[in-house]
Amino acid sequence: MSEQAAAAGHSEPHASNRTYVGVAAVLAVLTALEVMVFFLPSVQPVLVPILLVLMAAKFALVVMFFMHLKFDANIFSGLFVGPLIIASAIIISMIFLYINYAPSGGS
Amino acid sequence: MSQGDTAALEHHYTTTGLPSRKMLMWAFIGSECMFFGSLITTYLVYHGRNLQGPYPADLLSVPFISVTTFVLLMSSLMMVLALSAVQRGQKKWTRVFLFLTPFLGMIFLGGQVIEFTHFAESGLSLSRNLFGSTFFVLTGFHGAHVTVGVIWLLTLWVQSLRGKLGSEHSLSVEIAGLYWHFVDVVWVVLFTVIYLMQGVKT
Numbered sequence: 001m002s003e004q005a006a007a008a009g010h011s012e013p014h015a016s017n018r019t020y021v022g023v024a025a026v027l028a029v030l031t032a033l034e035v036m037v038f039f040l041p042s043v044q045p046v047l048v049p050i051l052l053v054l055m056a057a058k059f060a061l062v063v064m065f066f067m068h069l070k071f072d073a074n075i076f077s078g079l080f081v082g083p084l085i086i087a088s089a090i091i092i093s094m095i096f097l098y099i100n101y102a103p104s105g106g107s
Numbered sequence: 108m109s110q111g112d113t114a115a116l117e118h119h120y121t122t123t124g125l126p127s128r129k130m131l132m133w134a135f136i137g138s139e140c141m142f143f144g145s146l147i148t149t150y151l152v153y154h155g156r157n158l159q160g161p162y163p164a165d166l167l168s169v170p171f172i173s174v175t176t177f178v179l180l181m182s183s184l185m186m187v188l189a190l191s192a193v194q195r196g197q198k199k200w201t202r203v204f205l206f207l208t209p210f211l212g213m214i215f216l217g218g219q220v221i222e223f224t225h226f227a228e229s230g231l232s233l234s235r236n237l238f239g240s241t242f243f244v245l246t247g248f249h250g251a252h253v254t255v256g257v258i259w260l261l262t263l264w265v266q267s268l269r270g271k272l273g274s275e276h277s278l279s280v281e282i283a284g285l286y287w288h289f290v291d292v293v294w295v296v297l298f299t300v301i302y303l304m305q306g307v308k309t
Contacts, residue, residue, distance in 0.1 A: 020188060021184065024181065027180050031176060034299065037303075059292055062291060062295065066288045067292075076130075076133045087143070095151055
C-alpha cells in the first residue's frame with residue numbers, strides 16, 4: 001500500500017483481475033482432480049496423501065492470492081499461520097492419541 | 108459521534124502503520140482457525156466409531172457436494188473481483204460483484220439445506236450417532252459463518268446501491284472479503300476431510 005493510499009484510508013489492487021481468474025481456474029481444476037481421484041479405484045492405496053496435497057494447494061492459493069497474504073505485510077501472515085500451526089498440531093496429535101482406541105462395533 | 112470522528116475511526120492505523128481493523132480481522136481469523144481446528148479434531152477422532160447407522164457412506168453424496176463446493180469457490184472469485192472493482196473506483200462492477208458473491212453464497216446454503224433435510228429424512232440427527240453429532244455441529248457452524256457473510260455482503264451491496272461505497276471505503280470491502288475467503292478456505296478442508304476421506308479409518 002502506498003503512503004498516499006494509506007493516508008486516504010484505502011488500499012490499492014494487489015493483483016490483476018486476470019491473475020484472480022487464473023487462480024480460480026486452477027482451483028476449479030484441482031477440485032475436479034480431487035473428485036476424479038476419489039472415484040478412481042486404482043488410486044485408493046494412496047488416496048489420503050494425494051487428497052491432502054491437493055487440499056493444501058487449494059488452501060495456499062486462496063490464502064496467498066485471494067486473501068493477499070503473498071502481497072501483504074508479514075505481520076498478517078504471522079497472525080494467521082501461528083494459530084494455523086497450533087490447530088494443525090492439535091488435530092494431528094489427537095488423531096495419533098486416539099488411533100488405537102477402538103470401542104466394540106462401529107463403522 | 109460526528110462524521111469526522113467516524114472517518115477517523117474508519118481510517119485508524121496501528122503503530123505498525125497498518126489498518127487496525129484489518130489487524131483485528133486477521134487476529135479474529137487466527138482464533139477461528141483454532142475454533143474450526145477443534146471441531147475438525149472432534150470429527151476425525153470420532154470418525155468410524157458409530158455403533159449404529161446411518162453411516163457416512165450411506166448418506167454423503169460427493170457429486171452433489173462437488174457442485175456446491177464449486178459454487179463457493181466461484182463466490183470467492185466474485186469477492187476478490189468486487190474488491191478489485193471498488194479499489195479501482197468502478198462503481199457498476201462493484202455493485203455487480205458485490206451482489207454475485209452473496210448470491211452464490213445463498214446457493215451454497217440452499218445446497219446445505221437440501222443435504223440436511225435429506226439426512227434428517229434418512230434418520231440422521233444430532234443425537235442419533237457420533238457421525239450425526241459431529242457432522243451437524245461442524246457443517247452447521249460453517250453454514251452459520253456463511254450466513255453471517257451473506258448478510259454482511261448484502262449490507263455492503265445495499266451501501267453500494269446507495270452510492271455510499273466509493274474507493275475510500277475499499278478497506279471495508281477488503282475486511283469483509285477476508286472473512287468470506289476464510290469461510291471458503293475452511294470449506295476446502297471440510298470438503299476433503301468429510302466427503303472425500305469418508306472411507307478412511309482414523
